[in-house]
Amino acid sequence: MLDGRILLDIPPSAVLDMRRHGIAPEALDVVLVSHLHADHAFGLPFHLLDCILRSAGETPLAIVGPPGLRAHSEELFALAWPGLDVTKLTPKRRVEYVELQPRREVKVADIAVSAIPMSHFGLVAYGYRVTCQGVRLAYTGDTGDCGEIDELTNDVDALILELTHIAPTRDADHLDVATVARVAEKVRGRGGKVFATHMSVPPTHVPAGVTACEDGKTYWT
Ligand SMILES: [Zn+2]
Ligand SMILES: [Zn+2]
Secondary structure, three states: OEOOOEEEOOOOOHHHHHHHOOOOHHHOOEEEOOOOOHHHHOOHHHHHHHHHHOOOOOOOEEEEEOOOHHHHHHHHHHHHOOOOOOOOOOOOOOEEEEEOOOOOOEEEOOEEEEEEEOOOOOOOOEEEEEEEOOEEEEEOOOOOOOOHHHHHHOOOOEEEEEOOEOOOOOOOOOOEHHHHHHHHHHHHHOOOEEEEEOOOOOHHHOOOOEEEOOOOOOOOO
16 A cells, blocks of 8 residues: 555455554545455455445546456356446445546656556556656566567666565466566565565565565555
């Protein structure tokens, strides 16, 4: 999460986790969905229900992601909550979907965001470049090693990247520790900070200079 109001992907436990850590889901302005795998998007039906029943707010919640996001979200909602038709309910807080085309920057709430296609199982899977209060951030979502990582991370003040594998791997669809070390060295060499998420490895195994993010903790204030 960025700035207490921009969520980078929405896993199934997102609403619960936010409440557990004292963050009200209604504090969110924007949810950026990198791709439609379950660990990144299955929190949508829980969050939509929260918007329908509980969350207040004058401004709409923007849910941003690849083309097909809205249909996917409504399909998930129908599967998750049989008997409730999300298209006929009046939510306490409005939801707006923003389906992005690659490399076209849009303004959402008070942030600028552009999507860079990553390499992940042949899906439309986006990394995001976000400018928020003058700070330039990049988030990889899930990706294998690919040339677009340079495009994504060029000139950013901070990078949040996935680190799935502790050892060098042949998995072409996620990053391993060797690739993360290489990418981090470039970003840090330009003065940027690097944070790792999506880890199946203990935080002790991240490359030097990379901060392993843990749930509920705040970094870089
Ligand atoms: Zn994935
Ligand atoms: Zn994932």
